[in-house]
Amino acid sequence: MTELIPAPRSIVSGSGEVRLTAHSQLYADTGTQGVGHWLRTALRQATGLPLREGREPGDAGGDGIGLQLDPGLGPEEYRLVSDGNGVLIEGGSPAGVFWGAQTLRQLLGPDAYRRAPLGRDRAWAVPYLTIRDAPRFRWRGLMLDVARHFMRKDDVLRCLDLMAAHKLNVFHFHLTDDQGWRIQIERHPRLTEIGSWRARTKTGHRASPLWEEKPHGGYYTQDDIREIVAYAAERHITVVPEIDVPGHSQAAIAAYPELGNTDVIDTTALSVWDTWGINPNVLAPTDNTLRFYEGVFEEVLELFPSEFVHVGGDECPKDQWRRSETAQARIRELGLADEDELQSWFIGHFDAWLTARGRRLIGWDEILQGGLAKGAAVSSWRGYAGGIAAARAGHDVVMCPEQQVYLDHRQDPGPDEPVPIGWVRTLEDVYRFEPVPPELTPEEARHVLGTQANVWTEVMEDPARVDYQTFPRLAAFAEVAWSVLPAPAERDFAGFERRMTAHYRRLDALGVAYRPPAGPLPWQRRPGVLGRPIDGPPPHR
């Protein structure tokens, strides 16, 4: 049972095994009690063993589990030793111990992922071994778009559990878009009263003729958000909120028409958008808009302790600004060259605003246009180019090129894919994804904080679809983000697939509706009318 995913740096096997029994104790040393609580809860559920609290380091005994910090290890590094003294997990920080605890769960076998014991007599054994492990990147992210299709709080919490099981540690929470505003903002209640519901929804690709003629929506209260952030923190996951400006804002404009370019169109006629694509209705670059969003971000900062706050910045068509007298006056007043510089000024405003509050701005790579705000970091999505330019200019980068790690794109060229959009990205393609482009010097490459897989949900109307698109590819992605792998062409995909055999059993125990290796199950198929198969440019453009 050492088919670990993601693969650790090293495993040395011994002979023998630690058997957990009704007498086994779990001792969590100073600083590791939080992990101890998580591990005891998870293993009690699955095994039914009491795993009583040990009071002394020695209490773990030959059949127990011990957790402790070792300041000699790197922050997320851990060492797991299973031998005649029991299982000992040491980490450079509680996070390191937590990743070690995730490895222990994998070592115990797929049933360790169940939420109740199966009621048979069985042994819970950990083979004698020593594992040394540490992540390659410090940003191992997953972005979930809950704006296009709302995911209930419970589904978000489950997503966090699945991330933790794969040692992913940044949850990028895409909370606002043209099609929905999903976070309660107390001082602007219409954002959720109006902005969180749409009357109907395009089904499939934006060119599809089909509509689902029923309202869709929902939002998280501030208490829901607090719960999500705390649940993530228990799993050593940071939640990075995204409030998208100045594009992707039709839901906000539908709620507060004065946020839009009122001298160009009648914004009172706008409703929350019901289809997909790039939306022309963007925020007006006025003081009123800035003050409004400062209010939004004030509440966001209260809720999310993360260093980074994502402000979107992507796909902001400049047409309305070109036609708006107000926007043009602002360009003149600021002495800007064009609308690109106006966008850059808009983002720069929030960069300064966030920096003054001890946070850092991150945005999609369009924030490079017209000059990149100082100190800002970039999510490089339109290929590697934005990330390369940003790293060369000394900005931090998260690599998430759409050609590689957009999990809304189909994972097989066959006709049965339920969502036949975008570039075909198979499990193997994702396994061979390399986050650091060879063009970067080692110095520049240090700006690559890590990588992130993005789950856009235009064509995923419920968690089962999200599961199908996300798994098994997220397992390959997790290994790319965590493990130190050879160059893409030299990666041992056959070996990865062998380990996946064990991993599918874990995903089964977790109830994940992944894409089976042989292709979709009948209920997972959905005929191609929902989206014509197209290679190359993604579906929404």
Ligand code: TNX
């Ligand atoms: C591009 S990535 C978008 C999203 C879409 C996605 C679909 C990015 C910053 N913008 O709005 O959902 O493509 O693949």
